[in-house]
Amino acid sequence: MSGKITMAMAALFVVLAANVLQSTNGATYTVGDSTGWRVPANNDFYDDWADNKAFVVGDVLVFNFTTGQHDVAEVTETAYDACTTANTISTVSTGPARITLNRTGEFYFICAVPGHCSGGQKLNVEVRNGNNGTAAVPAPGPSPTTTPVATSPTTSTPPTAATPTSPGTSSPPPGTNSASSLVSTLSPVFFMAIALVLMC
Incomplete structure (x- = not known):
């Protein structure tokens, strides 16, 4: 009996570990590939790359x-x-910068050094929901506790920022909670694993 419980617990651990790895692994893209992030030779370079x-x-x-x-x-x-x-949402000034795409929708990045953006150093990416590969789910609006930053009476609240992960960056935006999304992902697997343990 003890051997069956040990085997069931091992199976539970493997299932949970695999689910955590699957839910947290994303692809890593080097912007501009070997060219990197600089003023390009043509203004469409980063659009073409994406x-x-x-x-x-x-x-x-x-x-x-x-x-x-x-x-x-x-x-x-x-x-x-x-x-x-x-209308800057966040800025990373230490290179190389790693930015996690933490929501669906459009992301807009520029180099803030004068003349660089107008020279083509800008990138727009569309992020989709990776769970099913279907059309993008609209990004959620700000939470009730988020204080919008208005720059003029006609400016709308900026979208939720990407999560910068480089030293010297700003902290993740209010209202993002990776723990709750992890729990919601783990819940079905956790209950299936518990059922497996009980069946042994």
């Missing part, structure tokens, strides 16, 4: 650049189009 990729929640973008020469600012769509830092 075109053939399917980004999903949990993927990581690595921006390779020299600290002090470039940075990565996540901005709103309006700021992206105008190459302005008026």
Whole structure:
């Protein structure tokens, strides 16, 4: 009897460990590949780089650049189009920068060094839900405890920021709770594993 319980507990551990690894692993993309994050030779370089990729929640973008020469600012769509830092969501100034795509929807990144964005150092990616590969789920609005930052009466609340994971970066935005999403992912597997233990 003790042997069956030990085997069942081992099976439970393997199932839970596999689920945790599956739910936390995302693909890692080096922005611009060997070119890295710099002012490109043509303005469409980063659009072309992103075109053939399917980004999903949990993927990581690595921006390779020299600290002090470039940075990565996540901005709103309006700021992206105008190459302005008026609506900056977060900025990473230490290279290389690793940014986790933590929600579905559009992400807009620019280099905030004057002249770099207008020279083509800007990237827009669309992030989809990786669970089923179907159309993107709209990003949730701000939580009731989030205080919107308005830059003008006509400016809407900026979207939730990506999670920077490089030293010297800002902390994750309010309202993101990776623990609760992990628990919701683990719950069905956990209960199936418990059922397996009880059947032994």
